[in-house]
Amino acid sequence: MRRTLSLLAVIAIAAAVPADAEKQKYSHEDYFEHYEGTKTCLACHEDEAVSFFHSQHYQWTGETPAIINAEGKMLGKKNTINDFCTNPIPAWIGITKNSRGEILSQGCSKCHAGLGKMPSSELSREQLENIDCLICHASGYNRNLFESEDGGLEWKPILWQNQVGMDSVSKRITMPKRTSCLRCHAGSGGGPNFKRGDIEYELAETDRTFDVHMGTDGGDMACTDCHAGSKHRMRGRGVDLMGSDQVGEPLGCGNGACHTAEPHAKELINRHTARIDCTVCHIPTFARADATDMARDWSKPVYSEANDKHIPTFTMGKDVVPVIDWYNGTVWAQLPGVTVTTQADGAVGMVLPQGSRTDPKSRLFAFKVHKGRMPLLTKDRWLLPINVEEFFADGDIDGAVREAAHAVYGLEDIDYEWVDVERYMGIFHGVQPAATALRCLDCHGPDGRLDWTGLGYEADPLAAALAPSH
């Protein structure tokens, strides 16, 4: 009896699991026998490894042509401070547990495409072998933290003790799928969709009413269909990231590569595209599946009983209407170790898009405006980082600020205060079907989403066009 039952159960599973990974034939099945880490790939792909080594994804620094005050510095995740998790140096790798012994976090290197060593700008065998090719190229690959030979910690495939399983997974080589990218990109900022608002796990498997490009009944496009550059460089840094991975090949919608600048049958709509980016009308709201973090106050820790974890005070938003503002492709950014500049309302602008109505290079774009409250060094008025992972466990925000100030700036015995901050983040994903695009009155109506005078107009231009001429 048991025998038949198990057979049936297995058949049911086989029928339920879609024609799946291991049944498919992969190009790499005969390329190697056993996977022994990245060196197995290096035997044939040294060039690709070298190109990946130089990328923003590996170095976490890159060129900064879009940041007007960067003065040519190489910037990225490694050496910036943001209003989400601040800076990764103080918590690069390590296991933080709560009082119940549950794992709260494993270090910021969890989302580095490396096996645990910090990226170095010096190319070496050790650095090449530190690249984790499988995280983007093998479906079904997963990794976890394990003790390394020297007693430290490293990222290893969870199958490292199961050679048969490891060999199977490491041979499932493909170009990256949506899920390969989303495993890091959907969880940035500390939870599902917390950071971006428009890069959600929903995109892994969705329909065209959610996203016409990535919906499986729409374009079913991979992230790389838009983002792949060459030599492992990604096109499209958006508005607020520091480095530009693929310089000189900007990514946009209406530049002729996929759509022309005037794709509509209606001439009046086409006239609008000269000054309004396509996304403004075609992404009416963001955070449609998972709520996104709209404000994060690090000065007000709260304790989450459910997870036995200390967290900052979050203000979450769902189905958020974007803020619309001018942007000419460059930004001003608040850099670490530089006296902060405050805006009229007293908040520090972390990343501010440049442009105005009178600048012909500027067009209107859709933004998520993220607010925060961050520690500020009283004497030099520099933004301070926080060792957020340490804080998750013990709730000691003061200790976490002091420790991170030491790790990043080498400072001891600091005086600090709290300051409001604000970041403009572009909204580019979740393009909806044309039927839900903004209509005339969404902008020109009495409750329209544009702040006409704030954007530099005397009044709504439609009203002006309709006004009787004299």
Add this chain to the structure above:
Amino acid sequence: MSKTKLMVVVVLAGIVVLSFASGATAAKNKIKGQDVFKEFCKPCHGADSEAGEYTPMSLIQDQWETFFDEKFEETHKGVTDPNHDNKPVIDVLTEEEFDALAKWTVDHAADSEQPMTCG
């Protein structure tokens, strides 16, 4: 056996099982594979267990399927479960529990989709 024949058998059996399953879904949904694993497997397969540590993530989907298909009976028929009247491990689970367990291990296998978050 030729591959096409096997496919046909799988598809036919799948239909039978699925139509049978749909009648019983209401009752079945209540059993969670994770709970079955905790009660019937973990006591012998936790960290540092003599019989070896097993979680769904120890094996890939293929290996779990083969395990339940070919190896479970073989490896556990001689093993008695002290938490369940010393019956052989293969005789303590109901059909529903067995199905839920098998599905859960496959869904959470080492090669299943596992999104990451920080903190």
